Amino acid sequence: MTILIPVLGDQLSHDLASLSNVDRSVAVVLMMEVAEETTYVRHHQRKIVLILSAMRHFAEELRSSGWRVDYVRLDDPDNSGSFSGEVKRAVDRHRAASIRVVEPGEWRVATAIASWESACGIPVDICPDDRFICSTLEFQTWAQSRNALTIEYFYRDMRRKTGLLMTADGKPEGGTWNLDKQNRASPESGVTYPVPMPFPPDAITSEVMTLVAERFGGHFGRLENFALPVTVSQARRALAHFIDAALSDFGTYQDAMVTGEDWLFHSWLSPAINLGLLTPLEVATAAADAYAAGKVPLNSAEGFIRQVIGWREYVRGYYWLEMPEVAEANALNATRPLPEFYWTGETEMVCMAEAVRNTRDHGYAHHIQRLMVLGNFAMLAGVRPQEVADWFLVAYVDAYEWVELPNVIGMSQHADGGRLATKPYAGGGAYINRMSDHCVRCGYDVKQKTGPDACPFNALYWDFLARHEHRFRRNRRMIQMYANWDRMTPAAQDSYRTSAGAFLDALKPAASRWAR
Ligand code: FAD
Ligand code: DLZ
Ligand code: SF4
Secondary structure (H helix, E strand, C coil), rough: CEEEEEEECCCCCCHHCCCCCCCCCEEEEEECCCCCCCCCCCCCCHHHHHHHHHHHHHHHHHHCCCEEEEEEECCCCCCCHHHHHHHHHHHHCCCEEEEEEEEECCCCHHHHHHHHHHHHHEEEEEECCCCCCCCCCHHHHHHHCCCCCCCCHHHHHHHHHCCCCCCCCCCHHHCCCCCHHHCCCCCCCCCCCCCCCCCCCCCCHHHHHHHHHHHHHHCCCCCCCCCCCCCHHHHHHHHHHHHCCHHHCCCCCCCCCCCCCCCCCCCCHHHHHHCCCCCCHHHHHHHHHHCCCCCCCCCHHHHHHHHHHHHHHHHHHHHHHCHHHHHHCCCCCCEEECCCHHHCCHHHHCCCCCCCCCCHHCCCCCCHHHHHHHHHHHHHCCCCHHHHHHHHHHHHHCCCCHHHEEEEEEEEHHCCCCCCCCCCCCCCCHHHHHHHHHHHHEEEEEECCCCCCCCHHHHHHHHHHHHHHHHHCCHHHHHHHHHHHHHHHHHHHHHHHHHHHHHHHHCEECCCCCCC
């Protein structure tokens, strides 16, 4: 009576629900490297290395703790190339009587799993993914009880649920829930930034790097200096290092951007959390413990914990609530193709070039680069949201659709019409200038409003507001911006629109070979 337990590439947790309360003597764990997953988009080369290497390490760890593991490698000649094909082959190979699997992170894969019962002719038990703090059902119930999906209220509920940064009498630590206002410092000179703990490739990772270079060498991104954690113990060391070396200043400089500084005080833990090497609760608890021990200030601990138990859980709930329609959402009717410089980094705009460089080299850019540079530009320029989403899914080593899509379609492109965020995250050059040191190095002049030498973000910003006036003018949070627009002379308004048009007309669209 063999039970087959498929463990997917982002389910690398030893206490995974499907591995709990199982008689190991009748269980076979199935892990599958399959072409469908490596190529449904043309993932960043580093992302494929990370996932396959972490999978191979995890399989070894399972074997040494007594599990029978059937591991199908990408270069196995009989590999059918898909999860469904490999599950069917494994059911036959092991004469399995049932399948047990944890719900997947993506709609696409959930649809495939739904077909396994009839395809294999045996029962399939789909376990909830209890690594998340909020189940999909709990989020649905929360969402049904309100008109707007306000993140702040969801976050407070998660604080209450976990007890993190809560006083004994149920109040938020420090008397306030959210210290974001303290977390907007501009970059200062003389600050020394820590670097994430490096984990140079071992034999397993090196072998995967060779495979990826051979098979996926034409994909976006660089492989050199790969140093991400690929095991649970490495991920825990990376977490401890972040808490000791960076968390203290995480809050203050959370929104800052500095040329040549790729991580600042960010944790770079999202790849390990999203793979399952760390749980969100363990990460958030480590931050709360550091605060309790007096090692880090409240604004940093709170800011970090909000991202992990607030935003991360929220976008996952939103994804399962809004799929599949949200994947095609395009509320602002944006139709422009993605510009080629998203792939090449070849642009005079230093902020964009830096964000693309960082992304190409590491599969990383921090939140403000993703939101207020790369995402902001695409939204202002009117790029089709699905092309933007494809780019983000390819470009980041932490990108899985459940987390990438809400952040792109909802948060950064406002393509869901404001379901996730009541106001678009739009900004002109002044915002980027305030939060970075990029503009002093840029050929464009951030102070100039229009014309060929002016920072393109300035004209694009006003052109965006003008284009979408009917939608945003009555938005309470945008009244001030339209008041400023109204105060301009018609000639000044025209000049913004002409400048934006000239800039957009000159953009080279991306070649289609990059994403899919
Ligand atoms: P830190 O700044 O150290 O933050 C700590 C942790 O909080 C992160 O590791 C992550 O687990 C969590 N977190 C923070 N913000 C978010 C958020 N908005 N949504 C979900 N989790 C969050 N994150 C991904 O994990 N995968 C993605 O594909 C992804 N795509 C994004 C696309 C866009 C357009 C935007 C604006 C954000 C995206 N994010 C994504 C969220 C965020 O940018 C990354 O989680 C973060 O940059 C990862 O780096 P870090 O670990 O150094 O984060
Ligand atoms: C992203 C990815 C890649 C590139 N390759 C694999 C793979 O070969 N095998 C696997 O199990 N998972 C892979 N993944 C991650 C999956 O796409 C991810 O587990 C599903 O989309 C569910 O979220
Ligand atoms: Fe970016 Fe404009 Fe600043 Fe150049 S001037 S770095 S384009 S914001």
